[in-house]
Amino acid sequence: MFGRSLVRLPRVVPSNVGLRPSVWSSKIRSGNLSRCYSAAAAEAVKLDEGISIETHTDIQAAAKEQANVRSNDSEAIKSGNTALNHAYQENTGFGTRPIYLDMQATTPTDPRVLDTMLKYYTGLYGNPHSNTHAYGWETNKSVEEAREHVAKVINANAKEIIFTSGATESNNMVLKGVPRFYKKTKKHIITTRTEHKCVLEAARSMINEGFEVTFLGVDSNGLIDVNELENAIRPDTCLVSVMAVNNEIGVIQPIKQIGEICKKHKVYFHTDCAQAYGKIPIDVNDMNIDLMSISSHKIYGPKGIGALYVRRRPRIRLEPLLSGGGQERGLRSGTLAPPLVTGFGEAARLMLQEFDNDQNYISRLSNKLISGLLSLDHATLNGSPNHHYPGCINVSFAYVEGESLLMALRDIALSSGSACTSASLEPSYVLHALGKDDALAHSSIRFGIGRFTTEEEVDYVIKAIQERVKFLRELSPLWEMVQEGIDLDSIEWSGH
Amino acid sequence: MSSVPVPTRRQVLALYKQFIKNSNQFNNYNFRQYFLRKSRSTFKESADLKDTVQVTNMFNEAKKELGILKRQAVISQMYTFDKTVVEPTLKLNHTQ
Incomplete structure (x- = not known):
């Protein structure tokens, strides 16, 4: 050495x-x-x-x-x-x-996305949660349309999409929220060593709260061993979190197989799809994904927004990180930003179209x-x-x-x-x-x-x-x- | 919509010309190249389209996209940045 x-x-x-x-x-x-x-x-x-x-x-x-x-x-x-x-x-x-060749860090905003966003910075400034006047109604309608576009890429229902500030927040919400909700009976989380920092750090902070975390290793190709994953699942395991596309090496994990194993053992399956959403075919129902983190600025959308997919049937419960007005099914309080949400929706629509x-x-x-x-x-x-x-x-x-x-x-x-x-x-x-x-x-x-x-x-x-x-x-x-x-x-x- | 007549060959070609013209007006190198590529491939792919309803729909859709292109090309000219290392700074130097 x-x-x-x-x-x-x-x-x-x-x-x-x-x-x-x-x-x-x-x-x-x-x-x-x-x-x-x-x-x-x-x-x-x-x-x-x-x-x-x-x-x-x-x-x-x-x-x-x-x-x-x-x-x-x-x-x-x-x-x-x-x-x-x-x-x-x-x-x-x-x-x-310089030539920009760092698309995993962030992507340029598509001009078509910007075109959608601009009118929400100029004329359509209503609060989408105001339901007493037209300003609120028009932005609320656009927000719901954007939600449809985001959901369609992964074959989900629009009601299952929660807008957050980005994939980091989504990951934190899941890694902290799900175990905290089920803490009386479940004490164990499984993730991998090649996850994004925010998943690893969130998992580590759960150790301080008394949970046990298993970090699965990967082989020389960067892939996890599904048998090892299955063996690691215990009766008190509540969550498995494996990223779909790695941000550093671009390796695609066998998401469908992992989904099947998690379904068989009745463990919730979360996948960090910041780098995968819209870039590889993903179907949440076919792949048995229960929770999924999505980021907008990796798909030529605006920065500062992301989403979390939370399955409704069977219902996944999680403790929200933020307390407040109860927006987004009570999971993520705070006023939505219509320019960002609509930009994200347009970016998602273009990912599907293109x-x-x-x-x-x-x-x-x-x-x-x-x-x-x-x-x-x-x-x-x-x-x-x-x-x-x-x-x-x-x-x-x-x-x-x-x-x-x-x-x-x-x-x-x-x-x-x-x-x-x-x-x-x-x-x-x-x-x-x-x-x-x-x-x-x-x-x-x-x-x-x-x-x-x-x-x-x-x-x-x-x-x-x-x-x-x-x-x-x-x-x-x-x-x-x-x-x-x-x-x-x-x-x-x-x-x- | 049924009252709208089917676009003629000439109208479609004129629209294509507009797409190329406006794509070329992007100041940003990457966006310019992308929209040129995209305009060419989209029109080429739908060149053999015969179904009148489909042609009319695509024509109307493309007109909306042209609006986006026009606005964004102008914005791209309002906020300009340095040229990238693969872009010639002077058009005349291109062949040198």
Whole structure:
């Protein structure tokens, strides 16, 4: 096992090798400016702690400034021929805004969704719960129509849809609400190790309330073992929660089989479908799903809204998180936001309408991207290739550190894992659960493809990744050793 | 609705032209490409449609969508952002 600091070497190398012109390398050396290539542009938004924030306008300003310096500096022109050139797009006659390829974090709002929402911000501002006047009636009608659209995607009844603030709230509602309601007789919850943070944290907080939680492991493909799940069910188990599509590796769990097992043992089955809703075929009746969390901003809808599907027959009871006016069947009090609800409804309607088109388009681009990326040596696809949502691709590039690759890829918006964990430099717990070692977990990158991704962008990304992985590997001492045929596992690294 | 006459070939083609024109007016690269692709494929798929009721329905539906497209293209021009790295900043540079 080699330490993390060794793997991260490539990031600091550019300043030593002198690849950047001397002006820049001295600036990089002089301070903790490893993240900013233009000190002047970054200073404008510098915070007290010396952390700088970059906005897209800063990137553009910085690129322009850098281009100016380069065009006046003969030394810069000479040394300008590096593989990292594309990382700092400049003066090439193209724009500067990065390609968006992080569709698992969030998706762009569809213009058709925005068009639906705008009238609820301009003229139709009534409270949908006011039933004494026309302003309330008109928004209430639209809200109920949106509910129909949301329900139709999963073959549910509109009355079974509860609007919440997002999938995180839905997950919390279920993980806390269901066990609390049945706490007198049931004391056990089952979930998996690859769930989203909000499910894991909610489950952990239930341990403090005296519940027992079983975290099921996954195999190297990221799939759970249904037999193991069945064996884990006890007479006092009240809830099983398994996500449908994983947010980091895109693996699809065998939801239908899990639903059957849960029905057989009379245990409630909750599934977190934030990444799956509208993207893979889901039928709550066919799959025996009792509760389902849905998010709007993953399906080109507005942010700040989601839904929870709660089965009515047989009725699932849960304790609400919020007390109040008793809206949404008393499960989620608080005034609904008609602009968000209608936007969500329109987004759901479009997911259903465009399902085949989107599916074919995304699969085609996904196959192209996968074959392009895997043509590199030592690049592996994480997660099962067969049970896989094509719009989420997680690839490990051995001997390159993910973070340094992302630094070299400023022109592409990617992430090395979920948005909530990418702030900390912790390796992904999902990849850990798959049995990947630290080094491989650190060198993995997630690519998300959506409705608005173009073929041109995919071509650009393939080319950029191939160039820069090669470049970073050439800087890496580990890669050199691998090329010489040294088995890295046989080396004993000294401690720091 | 039955009183509305069936759209002629010319009317449908004129509508298609409007779709392409308005899609092209999106400032946002991804939206522009998407609506161009979508307009082309939708009209192509329904080119062989013979049933008059279906044709009339689709025509009316498309007219509504054109309204959305027109409004959103204008909004896209009101709030503009930097061009993406795959977009040429100058149209003339495209061939270079």
